[in-house]
Amino acid sequence: MALGRAIREARKARVLSQEALALLAEIDRAHLGRVERGDSNAAVLTLAQIAKALDLTVSKLMQRAGL
16 A cells, blocks of 8 residues: 555656556556555566656665555
8 A cells, every 4th residue: 555655656746647657667557556546466577667667766666655
């Protein structure tokens, strides 16, 4: 849940829609939505793709989530 919130906050700070971020990360928009809501866990590779699309490292994204 905290990681999903961190992703959502980073996405909104970059003024990206879920669809735009999903395209940049090369993942399904519905999956991104589930990850942001905490309904689904992201695999490590997916998390790396999302972080890269947000111009962040996985480590920085996890720090933002308090993990």
